[in-house]
Amino acid sequence: MTQPVAFVTGASTGIGFETAKKLAAHGFTVYAGARRVDKMEPLAARGVRIVALDVTNEESMSAAVGGVIAAHGRIDVLVNNAGYGSYGSLEEVEPAEGRRQFDVNVFGLARMTQLVIPAMRAAGRGRIINVSSMGGKMYEPLGAWYHATKFAVEGLSDCLRMELKPHGIGVSIIEPGGTRSEWGAISARGLRASSGTGPYAAQARVMAAVLATTDKAAFCTPPGAVADAIVHAAISPRPKTRYQVGGSARALLLLRRLLPDRVFDAVIWTIYKRFPA
Template sequence: MSPSRAVLITGVSSHSGRSSGTGRATALRLHRAGWPVYATGRNLDGLKDLAEEGITTLRVDVTDEESMTAAVDRITEEHGAVGVLINNAAYSLNGTIGETPLEQVHRQFETNFFGLSRMTQLVLPGMREQRSGRIVMMSSIFGLFATPGRGYYQATKHALEAISDSLRLEVAPWGIKVAIIEPSPILGSFVPTTVGDLDLATDSDLYADFWERFVRWHGAYREVDRPKGRGRTAVRAARVAEVVEKAITARRPRIRYRIGIPVRLLGPQRAIFGDRAWEAFVTRFFPQP
């Protein structure tokens, strides 16, 4: 019996009802390439367009054990196992380290880290049984370094990088392969238009000027059709989906797929610059308090 090719993608829709750029693009690309795709998210209304394309949609909240188990059980019943898991579910928590309530930090890690960890645990028995499987971890350029204002979000991506390296070695004996996707900033993704969009949990005015600069800085990534300035170095969701397809089809996938010029340059630059020079670069390039 051939190993399962069923693809489970998390985080294709959010509470807001909008489908995520990379999740939606990946679901469509793989579906059109003939993969049996299960696009999941917290809000099924946000997945209606994918269902109309013939993609199976499921309500899955990666902070809810029952919904995750039900999805894996259904795919296992229909295909024998989850063949490919794409851990895409995530959101970006904005806030300074000292002012963000810890309950919000817990929620950030529950979605971006513990949720994907549990989903990975749930699919592994089936993958081990068929001695085959692919797990794709959606990281970020900010899995490589951190900046002011999004430290807790960036911490989840750093954590994802670490467990991915451990997992890849632990599951190799069963023919299971793990790849990390590290995109440069994605056009239209997590881009605020006002300070109110940041959903900050504090009324403190300690960083009021900083948050205004933070929103203006991210404006470069808002324009999807004709990006300007820094936005021209960002990547599109369709490009990320293309790389995900490579990661699940390559006989020997890369450990890390770095997408776009910024993520390819910044890793080596940090090693060359050293800590002080690197921090000077971050201070000059990114908005600062």
């Protein structure tokens, strides 16, 4: 059998970068897609094939997927990892930014999935792995747009899993907690820009401090650990439908299941106010 083919979106840094490396090490022909092509050059040295990809652009997505299918006749595994976190009060974040958050985190994921399904269905097999977040089941202040997209990814993925099962295509959801990457620092900058002054400034200072720790805090999960879960979902004969990765994800999601809403609200603020603003 020829090498299985995987396509990883959002592969310029963090989870996507580590996933591309690990899938290549497990014998996959890996295509890594992102807008920042220069950031993926180290992957090329490991045999990963680099693709310019913008998941908000139809032409870019169609060309990227079409090129891989033309070369190999199929894509065996799609890892939908591209995404970012837009934070700020709902009152203050511009509607255009809310739409962009959905374009990247939900509609880009959905369109990439649409593009790979026909070849998977024709082959009678395939894996679609959607990187969600513990934020798809819990919430934070000033994170309305981001959390809304991750709740949407959870529902989309559950529906997709059921409709694709008769065609031999599996769907798994990855739910990381805080992960060491540039994601948090970028999200914190956006939060300060949108809500750092004005009526939500006090909350914004707390939340920005929390977000800014994700590249160095001891409780945050290395991106390689999340990549390990993705590889398991890609190669296991019986992958899980969901992978909660990291102690923070498991602990907070357990509390979310057990506690009433207002008690969980209080827990979140108690935890988050420990971070120096």
